Amino acid sequence: MKFICEKNILQEAIITAQKAVTGKSTMPVLQGILMSVQNNELTLIGSDIDLSIETKINVEVLEEGKVVLDARLLSEIIRKLPNSKVEIQTIENNCVEITCNKSKLTLVYLNPNDFPSLPEIDENSIFKINQKTLKTMIKGTIFAIAQDETRPILTGVLFEIKDSKLNLVAIDGYRLALRSQYIDNETSINAVIPGKTLNEVIKILEDDGDVNITFTSNHILFNLGNTKIISRLLEGEFIKYNSIIPEEYNLNIVARKEELLDCIERASLMAKDGNNNLIKLDIEDDVMIITSNSQLGNVREEINIILQGQPLKIAFNSKYLIDVLKIMNQEEIVMNFSSSISPCIIKNKENDDSTYLILPVRLATI
Amino acid sequence: MKFICEKNILQEAIITAQKAVTGKSTMPVLQGILMSVQNNELTLIGSDIDLSIETKINVEVLEEGKVVLDARLLSEIIRKLPNSKVEIQTIENNCVEITCNKSKLTLVYLNPNDFPSLPEIDENSIFKINQKTLKTMIKGTIFAIAQDETRPILTGVLFEIKDSKLNLVAIDGYRLALRSQYIDNETSINAVIPGKTLNEVIKILEDDGDVNITFTSNHILFNLGNTKIISRLLEGEFIKYNSIIPEEYNLNIVARKEELLDCIERASLMAKDGNNNLIKLDIEDDVMIITSNSQLGNVREEINIILQGQPLKIAFNSKYLIDVLKIMNQEEIVMNFSSSISPCIIKNKENDDSTYLILPVRLATI
Incomplete structure (x- = not known):
């Protein structure tokens, strides 16, 4: 593997992929970021199994290949490099060499074949929403999720699509938060996304552009173009929130x-x-x-x-x-x-x- | 006691006095700020015995008097008030009433007579230094003080005046930091100021104006005009730093x-x-x-x-x-x-x- 890339672009991509690296997994390889170089692209993937983030950038490819590098160390190294072109290549002894101006670092890499593959998701069933709108909806509900694990389903936010409307709902037993938005979609969806996932999603969503969202029976995929966020769904039945909200008042x-x-x-x-x-x-x-x-x-x-x-x-x-x-x-x-x-x-x-x-x-x- | 004052001015004065309230004292009254109203002035004092900070502001005095109010609570209350005139007066049951527009708060006060008096310091023996210069000198040395209490004298910074020069010196056993500045003063001084004090002093020093400094055998007084900072000195003999610094090199x-x-x-x-x-x-x-x-x-x-x-x-x-x-x-x-x-x-x-x-x-x- 060998490629050349601008420091700033690489740094931004690493920061994105790193958001899925929680360091809580028992698999050492999941403390790393998978870097794959193919065609003219570098693909970076971070994952803690429940949540995976994949992001792609264009780089000058001199040799295809892949490695897994420690996420924290890689991120600190790239951040400290001067604003210039960075060259990364595999060398002997399971190491990569990172060169930038007069700095030369070698870093042990982990076996990329140990890195779990992303869930296969067919992106045919999609709905589209403005990134800023979705960010506002998530921020407007996520604070009301349950903080303890007594009822795990309440540690997530319900994404409900019904009657061409997307509803996000969070309930913690003392309060309920509901945000709604009309969308151009006729399907019916009922899925609960872990709060942990959404906390990372709002950091990645930008203020313009759309995000495409796909649901499978177990996963949600947020596709922002160069970046994909895939998260496991929470299992179980969410509270029927409509029955809680009174219809009449004094x-x-x-x-x-x-x-x-x-x-x-x-x-x-x-x-x-x-x-x-x-x-x-x-x-x-x-x-x-x-x-x-x-x-x-x-x-x-x-x-x-x-x-x-x-x-x-x-x-x-x-x-x-x-x-x-x-x-x-x-x-x-x-x-x-x-x-x-x-x-x-x-x-x-x-x-x-x-x-x-x-x-x-x-x-x-x- | 009764006075009226602009919220912003009062807030700033409270923040200054509060820097000496560490909450580590066993005397409950030292969790408070002493407020004394006399002539046209409000004087606020915070203290943890080792370090005391006194600051004065002009207020509209309707009745003289003094109280001690819980520093943290007072500071949070004043910060949350609207930008308007604040009226504070003593009422029945050892309470003060704080009024600002349509907000009315009552707060229990502590007995001002329990508040320890500041050390008496004769401000005749003074030297003067630019506030920004002193701030730079402190920041340039304080990082090198000892972090553990094995040798308590090394947890402070030496203020040495010799040959019309002010030297600040910190040593932690592995390194030494020395900053020097010519001053217009012939006296000879050798005093060690606790690092804790200097950490607060650099927050209060501004970017222009002078500060007058007085030493007694036990204390140092920084006089910034409206604000005075009084600190106990550390007892003991500082390391003879000059003998450590080699004079020749290869x-x-x-x-x-x-x-x-x-x-x-x-x-x-x-x-x-x-x-x-x-x-x-x-x-x-x-x-x-x-x-x-x-x-x-x-x-x-x-x-x-x-x-x-x-x-x-x-x-x-x-x-x-x-x-x-x-x-x-x-x-x-x-x-x-x-x-x-x-x-x-x-x-x-x-x-x-x-x-x-x-x-x-x-x-x-x-």
């Missing part, structure tokens, strides 16, 4: 999002220590009073709102409200309530692409 | 600093795992070859130098060389050597304000 309020977020963040300062982040909302005619208290002191915040319905007192874990308000991107939001023990629904005032549900905290007396 | 080389740093950083990549960061320098006529090797591979770097004297092979812990080269700010450096087992001295080529000494690693055979 009252709704409209509030300015930034102002509400600031108030809740200040109130949460006093709700931290041994207090479950508890804050109380007192919804009155034109104002909402937000209070919290602890041994150290208390906070009272007041915000103007528009109320339809009867006044209500209700309490929440402030963290859940803050997570939602931070990720919403419209100026005004609508909050729907039924009672102090029923879930609260938060949506944008102007559009219907985001639905958040949060369970209140029951208090003996509010 | 060879010296001139090298471009950035290029040398890059080469050593790349070489150090292979010197990490279980290898004591060992790199070898092979100084020849016009070039220096830098090599390192490990089980994973090896590196060979070549850099053009100007050599006066005989060729030499010598080995170092690359970390020590990298620390020095990163902090030096001139384009070309001079390295002086005597033998493969004698210390190496690194200076700027163009000026004499920096002297670094590094012990080599003895090898059976290089």
